[in-house]
Amino acid sequence: MKGIMVQGTASDVGKSVVATAFCRLFAEEGYRVAPFKAQNMALNSFVTVKGGEIGRSQAVQAEAAGVEPTVDMNPILLKPKGERIAEVIVHGYHYADLEAGEYQRRTISEMLGPVQESLDRLAEEMDVLVIEGAGSPAEINMKERDIVNMRTAMLADVPVLLIADIDRGGVFASIVGTLAILDPHERKRVKGIVINKFRGDLAILQPGLDWLEKETGIPVLGVLPWRKVEIDPEDSLALDRMVTSSPEKEIDIAVIRFPHISNFTDLGPLMRIPGVDLRWIEKEKDWGEPDVVVLPGTKNTMADLQWLMKQGLAERVQGFASSNRSVVGLCGGFQMMGHRLEDPEGVEDHIPSAKGLGLLPVHFHFEAKKRTVQTKGFVPSVWAQGVRVEGYEIHRGRAYLEEDAHPFLHLDEGGVDGAVAAEGRIWGTHLHGVFDQPAFLSRWINELREKKNLPPLNEEVFMSKSKEATYAELADWVRDHLDIEKVRAIMEGNR
Known part of the structure; x- marks a missing residue:
């Protein structure tokens, strides 16, 4: 399967936006592209043509890629509905209302199968998958049951780009700390680092980027400047x-x-x-x-x-x-x-x-x-x-x-x-x-x-700016500020 996965050092660092930009960029290069997120916890959802319910962010990414949204793009959707209770939606339809602990106990045995099924179907239909993680892959208390970050990367056998938000501060510590917590085989899957939401003089930041590459042995693929993004937000952090x-x-x-x-x-x-x-x-x-x-x-x-x-x-x-x-x-x-x-x-x-x-x-x-x-x-x-x-x-x-x-x-x-x-x-x-x-x-x-x-x-x-114009601008944004040749080489397997 040809694809690339966008993971983050935390929630709201820009994973959805960067994944949306990649969906449009690769679609512009002539690939049949599909977004994918194994499990989404969000109250912003979307209904597909066939009546299935998926996370809003995957619908936006599908639109950016020029394809019809399907339930395979987000096989598991969790919608919190009360204190520690969430509705679990599998392949677009109600599965169960589960308490958090009960869901955690059943995640691997019951949710991993639908994730693999969706990956297999998309692999048959598409040229490229742009996969989005959730939160951070380094949540120690969650790693054993986490199906949306490194376990998805291994199921799909795709390389990972790690996104970090410099605007909130502590960007170097967040990157190094995330990599330190990952298991060795997980860390090997991280093939590039992206700094997001930068405001300032890149020359002043450069010594830090040089240190980061030397310290981690992973290339920094670029620094994305802060920009106002006019796409639907994924969760309540917005x-x-x-x-x-x-x-x-x-x-x-x-x-x-x-x-x-x-x-x-x-x-x-x-x-x-x-x-x-x-x-x-x-x-x-x-x-x-x-x-x-x-x-x-x-x-x-x-x-x-x-x-x-x-x-x-x-x-x-x-x-x-x-x-x-x-x-x-x-x-x-x-x-x-x-x-x-x-x-x-x-x-x-x-x-x-x-x-x-x-x-x-x-x-x-x-x-x-x-x-x-x-x-x-x-x-x-x-x-x-x-x-x-x-x-x-x-x-x-x-x-x-x-x-x-x-x-x-x-x-x-x-x-x-x-x-x-x-x-x-x-x-x-x-x-x-x-x-x-x-x-x-x-x-x-x-x-x-x-x-x-x-x-x-x-x-x-x-008559607001068309969504098409917004997606095109996002593609130009990553094209102008990331080393897309390296990104493409990573995706192709020349790592």
Whole structure:
């Protein structure tokens, strides 16, 4: 199998971004490229065409490579849903809800087989695999059961590049320490080092790079300068970066930061709109004077609804909605906005039923079967009447619209989704990706602006840089700053 693996000295050092860049770079060179991550722990997920659920980062990397995302690109997905409990998804579908210790005991015996199956299928279909690790390969307490780092590298028999983040400090110690903890046969698999997120004069750094090569015997393939990356983040470590402060401060959008927040990539497009401040609310003191309150997705709707009430934020949201302001709910946030939530089978939590916020004329009933589907539709009324949208759904159970309720979307497959009230001020939907639609986003933002007597923004403002342009820039970024000939030689086996 021809491929290369990107591992890191820690989480959030840039593995996903570098892997995405390699996917595009090798695709531009004419290879059929597939991303791969054996096991992903993330609440940002994606639904494939066939309805399988995978980590969002592998979907982004597949798009960069110009291939359709499949469940083989991320055979194991872990979605935390409670204290030490996670949903285990294997090859795109629910496998079990397991406590952390139980999952660890079953990892090798039950998860390694699906990983190998996916690697074998991708090896038959593709020319090159770009494999991403998770966290660090040198977590001593986890190494015996770690299937996503060195064990994957050995199963695929690929060389490893080690990525380190210089922006957080201690970069040389993190690299040398990681290599020291690896077993000798694991260390031999590391064929190159990459320094990421550098700000400064490379000449000043060079003596350190020379020392690093001499100390480790492993070549430094290059230093990647710090850059703002406009691809969907993988995990909650990116939450604090998803805050914007516009000089104009025209529209204040406050998002409830649930303990089990998921698919927060839905909010990414809002960060790029001029005049929009995007911020988090965790406590009453954070409330301020928002124009809109957004209830985002959550992996545990029932638990996060109870948290909302305990924090005193449920009453604030209800009062805000009754004062002629806008409230928006996405997936789990939409479910909370109804009159009642029923969970008799304990699908979400141990709470069998709960009173909702009462903002929309719907009630929700949880069911064991999960709906994972890509879908399209259009908005039948209010400020976005006739606008087409598309995205994907990931939720259990369904919303039941009550008498005289108005759906937010009519779906192409038949049926409806979401609900809308108060002449469009209050709305909710299960559809992830609704803000990715420029026509929809422009209608909504300009509706908010009109209510504040602000002039509308031009359509061009909402046409963000294309993803294709972003992927091409990432490929140029690694091409300009890494020794790609050495990278290619390492991948080809001339090490």
